[in-house]
Amino acid sequence: MNPLDFVVLIGSMLGIAAYGTWRTRSHRSLSDYLKGDKTEGWVTIGISVAATQASAITFISTPGQGYESGLDFVQNYFGMPLALIIVAAVFLPIYRRLNVYTAYEYLGRRFDAKTRLLGAALFLVQRGLAAGITIYAPAIILSTVLGWRLDLTIILSGLLVIIYTVTGGSKAVSLTQKYQMAIIFGGMVTAFVILLTKLPTSLGDAFTVAGGFKKLEAVSFSFDIHRRYTFWTGLLGGFFLSLSYFGCDQSQVQRYITGPSLRESRLGLMFNAVLKIPMQFFILLLGVMVFVFYQFERPPVFFNQPAWHQAIRHDSDGKLHALEQEFTAAYAQKEQLIHQWLDAKHAGDRQAEAGARAQALAALEHSNAVRNEAKTVMQADDPVVKSNDADYVFVTFILDHLPHGLIGLLIAAFFAAALQSKSAELNALGSTTTVDFYRHLLKREASDAHYIAASKWFTLFWGLVALAFALFANLVENLIQAVNIVGSVFYGVLLALFLVAFFLKRVGGTAVFWAALTAQMLIFILYFLRHQFPILDFSYLWYNFIGCAACVLLSLILQMVIGSNAQSAKT
Amino acid sequence: MNPSDAKPTPIDAPPDGREELTGLPGLRTWRGVYIFVFGCFILWVVLLVALTVLYS
Numbered sequence: 063m064n065p066l067d068f069v070v071l072i073g074s075m076l077g078i079a080a081y082g083t084w085r086t087r088s089h090r091s092l093s094d095y096l097k098g099d100k101t102e103g104w105v106t107i108g109i110s111v112a113a114t115q116a117s118a119i120t121f122i123s124t125p126g127q128g129y130e131s132g133l134d135f136v137q138n139y140f141g142m143p144l145a146l147i148i149v150a151a152v153f154l155p156i157y158r159r160l161n162v163y164t165a166y167e168y169l170g171r172r173f174d175a176k177t178r179l180l181g182a183a184l185f186l187v188q189r190g191l192a193a194g195i196t197i198y199a200p201a202i203i204l205s206t207v208l209g210w211r212l213d214l215t216i217i218l219s220g221l222l223v224i225i226y227t228v229t230g231g232s233k234a235v236s237l238t239q240k241y242q243m244a245i246i247f248g249g250m251v252t253a254f255v256i257l258l259t260k261l262p263t264s265l266g267d268a269f270t271v272a273g274g275f276k277k278l279e280a281v282s283f284s285f286d287i288h289r290r291y292t293f294w295t296g297l298l299g300g301f302f303l304s305l306s307y308f309g310c311d312q313s314q315v316q317r318y319i320t321g322p323s324l325r326e327s328r329l330g331l332m333f334n335a336v337l338k339i340p341m342q343f344f345i346l347l348l349g350v351m352v353f354v355f356y357q358f359e360r361p362p363v364f365f366n367q368p369a370w371h372q373a374i375r376h377d378s379d380g381k382l383h384a385l386e387q388e389f390t391a392a393y394a395q396k397e398q399l400i401h402q403w404l405d406a407k408h409a410g411d412r413q414a415e416a417g418a419r420a421q422a423l424a425a426l427e428h429s430n431a432v433r434n435e436a437k438t439v440m441q442a443d444d445p446v447v448k449s450n451d452a453d454y455v456f457v458t459f460i461l462d463h464l465p466h467g468l469i470g471l472l473i474a475a476f477f478a479a480a481l482q483s484k485s486a487e488l489n490a491l492g493s494t495t496t497v498d499f500y501r502h503l504l505k506r507e508a509s510d511a512h513y514i515a516a517s518k519w520f521t522l523f524w525g526l527v528a529l530a531f532a533l534f535a536n537l538v539e540n541l542i543q544a545v546n547i548v549g550s551v552f553y554g555v556l557l558a559l560f561l562v563a564f565f566l567k568r569v570g571g572t573a574v575f576w577a578a579l580t581a582q583m584l585i586f587i588l589y590f591l592r593h594q595f596p597i598l599d600f601s602y603l604w605y606n607f608i609g610c611a612a613c614v615l616l617s618l619i620l621q622m623v624i625g626s627n628a629q630s631a632k633t
Numbered sequence: 634m635n636p637s638d639a640k641p642t643p644i645d646a647p648p649d650g651r652e653e654l655t656g657l658p659g660l661r662t663w664r665g666v667y668i669f670v671f672g673c674f675i676l677w678v679v680l681l682v683a684l685t686v687l688y689s
Contacts, residue, residue, distance in 0.1 A: 144671070280684055
């Protein structure tokens with residue numbers, strides 16, 4: 063990065079944070095602070111909902127996912143439009159009618175205090191864990207590739223978001239998210255266009271190469287339960303994941319209840335229901351096109367370049383040097399075969415085309431094998447090095463191949479994404495702690511000024527917890543999946559609490575409370591025993607369905623038992 | 634507004650009639666909006682399946 067990049071990066075980040083803080087510097091009531099002043103239109107609400115979901119991981123890790131595995135991750139979002147329709151039609155009108163600050167207040171009114179606290183606690187644990195990941199994940203990648211100190215990157219970006227979220231509350235979150243999303247999409251679209259101009263082939267040939275290397279297999283109707291992303295896991299698991307996330311996760315609920323009317327909030331949700339799949343498709347396609355680009359431009363053996371250079375420096379037996387040479391030779395052979403394949407396609411020679419394509423596929427497998435061997439050698443030399451470098455693919459491409467100024471803009475986009483999702487999470491964590499725990503359990507009657515101050519302190523507390531988690535955590539391999547896995551472990555049961563509340567009017571608080579605790583234990587058992595018992599090693603998306611179904615069924619059974627006991631006691 | 638000042642509303646109260654209007658040209662009811670969104674979803678899946686079949 064050169065000085066121009068730094069000016070763009072620092073200017074855009076500080077400018078947006080300062081604007082958010084200044085525009086929202088005074089709040090007269092708790093409602094203003096937690097729900098905004100209810101002037102946001104549906105576009106702002108829609109962008110805010112999208113921005114809360116799209117963290118930096120989405121923009122850094124998803125292109126890497128596209129590079130490695132192609133488009134199949136898009137199926138993860140198939141259940142989302144249907145879930146959003148249900149949230150808009152069922153959940154939203156109830157939240158608005160009851161004029162609640164948090165979704166869990168509704169559980170208190172429908173069931174009892176303990177169920178409300180259980181719902182709020184499930185949210186706080188789940189979102190507290192995810193908050194650490196959302197701040198740590200982009201920081202570790204950006205600090206590695208930019209050569210910055212990891213702890214300083216985490217602290218500076220963390221403090222920035224804490225300041226404007228604490229000062230400005232919900233309104234600051236929505237306001238800043240709008241401009242942050244503008245930077246993100248401006249950067250991503252520009253990167254995509256420049257990438258296309260850098261491809262040495264036509265767009266049609268780029269798709270041919272991507273398809274030939276199985277990167278365009280977007281939809282699979284396979285019933286293989288061990289396959290992570292299929293139409294069915296996406297539709298069913300994704301539906302339950304999305305329904306829980308948008309319907310019961312306060313970080314989202316707080317975004318759409320800020321609307322001045324039911325209409326604005328509903329349209330904001332429908333905006334996301336229509337645009338989420340194409341947005342994810344576009345980001346994955348960007349990764350696929352980066353893959354095609356690197357078929358004509360030699361890629362690094364290992365995309366985490368600082369880790370690679372360090373390994374090369376300590377490569378006393380010359381293994382990595384030898385593997386790098388083998389990789390270069392494999393790349394040259396593959397490139398030649400791809401040209402033969404495309405020439406045969408242009409000449410209309412189907413037989414030669416199929417032959418060259420098969421040879422190119424074999425060459426790709428060979429170069430992947432060399433890459434994997436290099437990763438094994440690196441890990442043997444230094445076990446701390448993570449073997450998955452997919453999260454570094456897009457950042458490496460940006461730094462190596464995009465013009466200065468745009469590099470700064472894209473790095474700003476990643477930081478913007480980190481800040482926008484983080485601010486919404488902190489805002490929701492602070493609100494839930496204030497409304498569902500502090501006001502409900504400790505101080506029932508106090509002025510709005512008191513609750514605003516409490517909410518600010520709790521937001522600050524959660525910000526510092528997330529910072530501490532980010533500073534001391536040793537992160538898992540796949541960032542985009544880690545957030546979804548944490549969500550899937552808790553969301554099924556959380557959703558079930560709300561579904562029982564909405565649709566099973568005969569079930570009471572005690573039955574649903576114990577059913578939820580039992581179902582959550584079941585999910586923990588399934589998750590922690592998955593490596594011991596291969597039959598349990600299925601896609602994490604199923605946890606959403608299993609947790610939800612188990613809780614609903616147990617609620618019905620327990621209610622029948624409680625009901626019949628009460629009946630016997632009467633007679 | 635203090636939450637204790639908020640008007641108590643029954644959980645199962647019917648929605649306000651004015652809130653049933655979408656204000657969108659061509660999609661006047663929420664049912665129409667939901668069908669439109671569902672149609673977009675089907676369209677995206679069909680296009681993605683077509684892409685998969687075309688380039689596999």
